[in-house]
Amino acid sequence: MVNFFKNLGPGILVSAAFIGPGTVTVCSLAGVNFGYSLLWALLISVFACMILQEMAARLGLITGEGLSDVIRKNIKGKFARFLTLLLIFSAIVIGNAAYEAGNISGAVLGAETLFPGKNFGFGDLQINLWSIVMGGLAFVLLLLGSYKKLEKIFIFLVIIMSVAFVVTAVVTKPDISLLLAGFVPGNFDAGLLTIIALVGTTVVPYNLFLHASLVSEKWKDEKFLGIARKELIFSIGLGGLVSMAILICAASSNLTDISSGGDLAVGLEPLFGESAKYFLAIGLLAAGITSSITAPLAAAYVVKGCLGWKDGIGSRKFQSVWISILILGIIFSSLGIKPVEIIKFAQIANGLVLPIIAIFLFYMVNQTSILGKYKNSLIQNILGIVVILLAMFLGVKSIYSVIVSF
Template sequence: MKNFFKNLGPGILISAAFIGPGTVTICSVAGVNFGYSLLWALLISVFACIILQEMSARLGLISGKGLSDCIREEIKNPFLRIFTLFLIFSAIVIGNAAYEAGNITGAVLGVESVFSTINFNLGALRLNIWSLLIGGVAFILLFLGSYKKLEKIFIALVLLMSVAFILTAILTLPDISEILKGFIPGSFDAGLLTIIALVGTTVVPYNLFLHASLVSEKWSGPEYIGSVRKELVFSLLLGGIVSMAIVVCAAAAQIDKIEDAGDLAKGLEPLFGNSATIFLGVGLLAAGITSSVTAPLAAAYVVQGCLGWKKGMQSKRFRAVWMSVIILGVLFSSLGIKPVEIIQFAQIANGIVLPVIAIFLFWIVNQRSVLGENRNNLFQNILGFIVIILAIFLGVKSILNVIQNF
């Protein structure tokens, strides 16, 4: 058991990355609008995530490189390579800069569900103090520059977040038989967009890049493949349980409409008292902080791989990328700006890039020249093919959804 906890790390960071404020909000919407009936969609999304992340982790372990490095090196056609890297850069770097504001704002909602809003005026500008403080925390955590330190901090934050959300769900005293019925697929029509959102918020494109890079930082060599898989499955199943706990909380909250996770905290307080609100606020704060660190970290790894920079978190260029993402996120969040056009562009780019990256990852993990005997077997290819079809469907639907909203 001691050895197992020693091996925790990359998978925990991936779990922390997909349970951000966006996931909390989408799971809350699913619970409020559809009760427990979409729990099956979450379960499928977790298994799809495990399949893709295992390929990414195995790539990082055996090759010792990040996914963007491998894409840059393996695509020989110059035009296709430049186009693919541009698409990745657009979706991950620009997208993460836009979503960083949401991550920081989500953490702020967690604080403000327990404490009051604090603003101060800077000339004509009105800034939110909590946004600045949370952005500062993310900055300090990344400036430490050590993967091992980040790993320990994230294990603590994920455990805190898990305990907070699961305890909140227990406080709502849910009907276990109704929860079990939620794992049986029912009508797809009522919650199709919510189903797409639930899967899309769990199977995150930037996590495929982040995981390969993090695994290459922690381990090296095929002898660790068992440890990598155990740690990955444990971490992502824990993340899935946390997401399901949020759905359970939201199903218990007697509210008609929800726009963000802050509404969920308000809805729980009259029913289950101040303790439920505090637990939810702590969980949301931890979710916001972890995502506000992993998003800029992933962006930095992607740029590093796309441009062929030398590896190392201490690199000035590496730091410049994540600093830029955090600064933009803090500005958008503290000023209350909603960069709708940028987020819409990022959603379209992510809708295209998820199936594209899934296909390239699938192709690379089948290359003997890259993974040797550890390339995909027939069973892994069948599972991977099914997930790619799902990713294409999600991509097309998300693009159409954004276009319809213009």
């Protein structure tokens, strides 16, 4: 057990990435708008996340490279390789900019619950001071902190959030019969965009790249494959438990709408009383900061692999990528759009990008030339195909819903 906890790292960082403001907001919205009825969608999302992240971790461990590195080296034909890398580059970099805006906006929600926000003009652009502060804090941690040193901080924050939300969910005394009924699939059309957002906030495309890269750096031998799998199952399972606890808290509250950190805090009052908003504010700050670090870092790993850079996290080129994502996130979070709307958009955008990335990952883990005896088994292929089809179905339905709405 001691050795297991010593090996915690990549999986916990993946959980820290998806237990961000998006998770808090989307799960709260799902609970407020649909009660417990979408717990089944969240449970499926957690299993789908485990399946895809296992493939990414296995690929990183066996090859010793990140996902984008493997794709660049194994797509035959210059034109096909160029189009593939351009698609991945665009999807992850642009998607992460939107995701980063959601992360920073979530942290801003927490900060503004504690202290009033302040905007200042920059031409026609109104910049939120807290967006600058949150982005600046993420910048300092990425610039000065070794990611290995940050592992303990991430582990601590994830455990604290897990205990707090799970205990809160129990204390709210949810209706057990309704809660159990929520794990039975249903309510598809009414909560379609919310279902897509739940998938997007749990199965995050950039985490597939981040996980493969972190595993390839942490473990250098195939003998660690077993511990890597156990670590990701534990970490993602813990993250899924937190997500469900947040949904249960919101469903057990008497909320009818969510638009601010104060609104989200109401669901926590049965345990924390009037101090609930302060607890949630701290939780959103922690979640926003951790996610604000992982999103730019993942984008930098993607660009590094796509362009074949040899230098890693300390190089100027690598730093220029995550700095760009941070700046875009700060700007997008300061456009006067409600933070909750930015966060919802980021989750839906990720849900649309997911099928593309999942297909590339699935292709790579089926190549004997890449993974040898560690390539996908029949059962892993069946599970992978089911996850990809589910992601494609949700993506198509989302696009159709948007078109019909116009």
